[in-house]
Amino acid sequence: MxxxxxxxxxxxxxxxxxxxxxxxxxxxxxxxxxxxxxxxxxxxxxxxxxxxxxxxxxxxxxxxxxxxxxxxxxxxxxxxxxxxxxxxxxxxxxxxxxxxxxxxxxxxxxxxxxxxxxxxxxxxxxxxxxxxxxxxxxxxxxxxxxxxxxxxxxxxxAEDHDREAAVTQGLTHLIARLLLAMEPMPTRLTTASFDRIMEAVEMVRHDSPAVYHAIERANPFAADVRDRFFALADQARAEIDKG
The missing domain is CATH 3.40.50.720 (NAD(P)-binding Rossmann-like Domain)
Incomplete structure (x- = not known):
């Protein structure tokens, strides 16, 4: 107190x-x-x-x-x-x-x-x-x-907040979690854009599991955003694989 x-x-x-x-x-x-x-x-x-x-x-x-x-x-x-x-x-x-x-x-x-x-x-x-x-x-x-x-x-x-946060927070934390799972990352031959991405990862690295759960599971709009993101990722991979 x-x-x-x-x-x-x-x-x-x-x-x-x-x-x-x-x-x-x-x-x-x-x-x-x-x-x-x-x-x-x-x-x-x-x-x-x-x-x-x-x-x-x-x-x-x-x-x-x-x-x-x-x-x-x-x-x-x-x-x-x-x-x-x-x-x-x-x-x-x-x-x-x-x-x-x-x-x-x-x-x-x-x-x-x-x-x-x-x-x-x-x-x-x-x-x-x-x-x-x-x-x-x-x-x-x-x-x-x-x-x-x-x-x-x-x-x-509240509805408009969650609709926007499903993108601005939901995608940030999702991408950060995937990049953290790929560590260790290279630190020598990095570009400015890569450094900015990793700065964003560092800002959420130590967030509690409860924060991640709230952003990804408690937001009623987050699932649709994730579905669209993964669908576009699959589409991009298919285009790359076709050559």
Whole structure:
């Protein structure tokens, strides 16, 4: 738990893995962070303490968002703002909307960065903000993140987010996994384009299996993108084999 200033609002952070710790680092200048980790990490607050804050951020894996929502629903205070930061948005936002009390505002977030890409700071990086519940909640969150954190903010529906992310994230992680399986790679006679590809691989090399699962399995549009990609790869191989 961060040391509070008298003027700081309390922010409950549920989930204290790699991204939860990054979130705590970035938000601690602005909030008193009350961090709880259902996975048993080194956060010190209880789930009830974190869920009782005026702002609650769910930084848990996508596949446990629904059960986390069920656990905090009796603990969240009326008027609170609850957000998630998962890599997909359709399923988590539906779970929050269905499972949280009616007096709670809900916004889905996807920071389009992680610990690797944010190692030099988050200013200028991208954030998707998905309205869920509360007429002005998403706009308030977007404006705050833009002005206080310096992020490039995009207001987008959960469906449109997942449709685009199935390409931009789904293909990136899929290709990276295949290239990692081909290691060791040559490092001497490389081209600039090859180096850029490997830089992208390095940015996702240490992502957890839960992140990969969410991007490839929990996104409802990812399977169609993969099918098209592999079909085009088969077509390209057939054309090469024909000579």
């Amino acid at each position: 961060s040391r509070p200033r008298p003027d700081q609002q309390r922010l409950g952070l549920i989930g204290y893995g790699a991204f939860g710790r990054l979130a705590a680092q970035g938000l601690s200048p602005h909030f008193e962070i009350v961090a709880s980790d259902p996975a048993g990490g080194d956060a010190t607050a209880t789930l009830a303490e974190a869920a009782a804050c005026p702002i609650v951020v769910l930084a848990v894996p996508v596949h446990v968002v629904a059960q986390t929502v069920a656990a905090i629903a009796p603990l969240v205070r009326p008027g609170a703002l609850v957000l998630d930061v998962g890599s997909v948005k359709v399923a988590p936002t539906k779970a929050m909307d269905a499972g949280l009390p009616s007096g709670v505002e809900v916004v889905g977030l996807h920071p389009l960065f992680g610990p690797q890409s944010a190692k030099n700071g988050i200013a200028g990086l991208r954030l998707a903000v998905c309205p869920v519940r509360g007429p002005r909640a998403a706009c308030r969150v977007a404006a705050w993140c833009r002005s206080r954190l310096g992020l490039k903010v995009f207001l987008v529906s």
